[in-house]
Amino acid sequence: MPPPGPSAAPGRYPAGALAFPHRGLLGIGELQRHEILFLLDEAEQWVALNRRPAKHADLLAGLTIINAFFENSTRTLLSFEIAGKRLGADVVNMHAAQSSVKKGETLIDTAVTLNAMRADAIVIRHGSSGAVRLIADKVACPVINAGDGQHEHPTQALLDALALRHALRARGREELSGLVVTICGDIRHSRVARSNILCLQALGAVVRVCAPPALMPDAIAAMGAQPFHDFDTALRGAEVVMMLRLQSERMEGQFVPSEREFRHLFGLTPERLARATPDALVMHPGPMNRGVEIDSIVADLPDRSLITTQVEMGVAIRMACLDVLTRRVRGVPGWGADGAHGDAGGRWV
Numbered sequence: 001m002p003p004p005g006p007s008a009a010p011g012r013y014p015a016g017a018l019a020f021p022h023r024g025l026l027g028i029g030e031l032q033r034h035e036i037l038f039l040l041d042e043a044e045q046w047v048a049l050n051r052r053p054a055k056h057a058d059l060l061a062g063l064t065i066i067n068a069f070f071e072n073s074t075r076t077l078l079s080f081e082i083a084g085k086r087l088g089a090d091v092v093n094m095h096a097a098q099s100s101v102k103k104g105e106t107l108i109d110t111a112v113t114l115n116a117m118r119a120d121a122i123v124i125r126h127g128s129s130g131a132v133r134l135i136a137d138k139v140a141c142p143v144i145n146a147g148d149g150q151h152e153h154p155t156q157a158l159l160d161a162l163a164l165r166h167a168l169r170a171r172g173r174e175e176l177s178g179l180v181v182t183i184c185g186d187i188r189h190s191r192v193a194r195s196n197i198l199c200l201q202a203l204g205a206v207v208r209v210c211a212p213p214a215l216m217p218d219a220i221a222a223m224g225a226q227p228f229h230d231f232d233t234a235l236r237g238a239e240v241v242m243m244l245r246l247q248s249e250r251m252e253g254q255f256v257p258s259e260r261e262f263r264h265l266f267g268l269t270p271e272r273l274a275r276a277t278p279d280a281l282v283m284h285p286g287p288m289n290r291g292v293e294i295d296s297i298v299a300d301l302p303d304r305s306l307i308t309t310q311v312e313m314g315v316a317i318r319m320a321c322l323d324v325l326t327r328r329v330r331g332v333p334g335w336g337a338d339g340a341h342g343d344a345g346g347r348w349v
């Protein structure tokens with residue numbers, strides 16, 4: 001486990017590098033490899049705590065965390081709520097349906113209001129790409145992006161990396177370097193795909209993406225992922241298969257002829273999975289549409305499906321993010337206003 005201080009340990013981390021010099025967590029695109037590794041390493045202590053009967057740590061006692069969700073969510077909201085509560089914080093959930101946003105309040109006014117309540121961290125989910133940054137620029141406390149439009153979902157990518165690392169280590173493989181991962185489904189509308197491409201590549205994995213042409217973003221090659229339109233080809237040699245649902249709520253118009261057709265060409269059936277490496281791991285961020293992008297028998301495969309592990313790792317990763325990002329306000333040595341994790345003017349990366 002790396003030291004919590006400002007300088008990352010040599011070897012695993014670049015000498016002299018700051019462990020995590022960011023004020024918030026808005027996207028994987030802003031992180032360097034060693035910062036990703038730092039969060040994964042920090043999460044390990046929370047994986048261990050969460051497996052104990054008594055799952056409480058009081059690190060964040062007295063702090064207020066607001067989960068501001070402008071878009072529906074079950075697992076991510078619950079996961080952040082559990083993470084904050086296990087760390088002893090006062091956690092408040094703000095649902096868009098009950099908020100003044102429905103009454104016409106602008107996002108900036110909402111941000112100013114949240115800021116005035118003196119939250120110590122704000123977790124935001126929003127349907128528009130870039131909305132989380134807009135709020136982050138208006139508030140004084142750290143902001144965590146819990147999914148913004150089609151842009152990024154950084155904690156999902158981190159929890160996926162942590163789930164993979166655990167599964168690989170159980171098989172005697174230390175890291176993700178060289179791992180061949182095929183992500184299949186609605187790549188165009190998926191913030192999970194985007195964050196995962198960035199995260200997995202930063203950790204040295206080879207990322208393939210597979211989708212019908214209409215669901216493949218134009219800029220995919222620029223992200224360094226290998227694009228495929230034929231699932232069988234994309235599965236050859238894949239050690240991990242990550243399935244994504246059709247994100248119908250973000251589609252304007254008809255992108256696939258029918259769910260039946262989509263399943264026929266891009267659904268993960270046992271026969272399809274057999275085209276990947278013999279013990280290939282199966283992942284899905286949820287919510288799953290069983291019988292569409294993934295068959296139940298595959299989703300529930302013991303030892304190969306990581307879907308419930310992903311949910312478990314989600315709580316630990318979110319605990320790590322909340323802990324690390326509130327170290328400054330808690331005055332943790334090396335993380336305070338002494339400039340160790342911000343410049344002399346108190347600005348942060």
Ligand code: MLT
Nearest residue numbers: 147153192245285286287
């Ligand atoms: C998301 O918020 O993007 C989810 O975790 C994945 C999905 O909705 O398909």
